[in-house]
Amino acid sequence: MIHQRIKIAKFQSLIALVLMCVILSFLSDKFLTPANGWNVLRQISVNICISVGMTLIILTAGIDLSVGSILAFSGAVVAGLLKFGIEMPSYDLYVGFTLLGGVLSGLLVGAALGAFNGLVITKFKVPPFVATLAMLTIARGFTMLWTKGYPISSLGKEFAYIGTGWFLGVPVLVWIAALIVIGAIILTNRTAFGKYIYAIGGNENAARLSGININRVKIWVYTLAGILAAIGGIMVTSRLNSAQPNAGLSYELDSIAAVVIGGTSLAGGRGTIAGTVLGAMIIGILNNGLVLMDVSPFWQQVVKGAVILLAVMIDKANHKEE
Structure with a gap:
């Protein structure tokens, strides 16, 4: 009986996703349309990118509240460099940026902020919750300073193609998310680094005694999460063809929700990237269904919070039985 419950628990996210799709198809005739399907996939692509990074962090028994601000x-850095470049009037110097240069600069910013999180957590022993909460505020402040509180728009057709273009009949955003998921699955399942991540989350002391460099692994994990958040920022900015100062608000909550609903334990050491993808799909379809049914945005927040709480309670109950 216990083994049967464990097997069912492994598929609970998939079962929930199927049931949700069936229910929403009856409640709204717009839900099962191709246009709405592609719209949902584009919307969840950003959350999938962020959630993959969040999964790696939570597997090490950490947390990152700063991904939305990063x-x-x-995204604002990429937009600003593409639009204005870098001007140094005192040196009579102007540096323009190509699309590749702007994108790489944005990724570098994400990597630097993520690495800073990892350094503060490992070298100064600041709890991940506190360190990333501080970075949430710092990065948001940098965004306001960089944009001066105003959107940076009209970034060109080439950049907009990332967020609105199609390739082989599939949105470019979906291709990006798919490649990140495939890379993350290989990383966690086929590399020594992936094994180290699970080992640290399962038992950090045992991992240290076995010779794993805990600090180095954690710094790299937070750096990767920062890079993935930056990719999400490029995707959002490109889709809107504009960098909004308030972009990414509450994105950290959606990513944590996707990870938890996907079956990753907040205690670390247990979870999968595939589960996180299912969790992101559940969150995305839930948001889409509530909008189609014209549910108040305030009630949407209530429902989302209740779903997260239910997922954590189910996870706790399942692992008590193991």
């Missing part, structure tokens, strides 16, 4: 600042 997303916003990275």
Whole structure:
């Protein structure tokens, strides 16, 4: 009986996703349309990118509350460099940026902020919750300083193609998310680094005694999360063809929700990237369904919070039985 419950628990996210799709198809005739399907996939692509990074962090028994702000600042940096470049009037110097240069600069910003999180957590022993909460505020402040509180718009057709273009009949955003998921699955399942991540989350002391460099692994994990948040920022900015100062608000909550609903334990050491993808799909379809049914945005927040709480309670109950 216990083994049967464990097997069912492994598929609970998939079962929930199927049931949600069936229910929403009856409640709204617009839900099962191709246009709405592609719209949902584009919307969840950003959350999938962020959630993959969040999964790696939570697997090490950490947390990152700063991904939404890192997303916003990275996207703003790319937009600002593409639009204005860098001017140094005192040196009579102007540096323009190509699309590749702007994108790489945004990724570098995300990597630097993520690495800073990892350094503060490992070298100064600041709890991840506190360190990333501080970065949430710092990165949001940098975003406001960089944009001066105003959107940076009209970034060109080439950049907009990332967020609005199609390739082989599939949105470019979906291709980006798919490649990140495939890379993350290989990383966690086929590399020594992935094994180290699970080992640290399962038992950090045992991992240290076995010779794993805990600090180095954690710094790299937070750096990767920062890079993935930056990719999310580029995707959002490109889709809107504009960098918004308030971009990424509450994105950290959606990513944590996707990870938890996907079956990753907040205690670390247990979870999968595939589960996180299912969790992101559940969150995205839930948001889409509530909008189609014209549910108040305030009630949407209530429902989303209740779903997260239910997922955590189910996870706790399942692992008590193991």
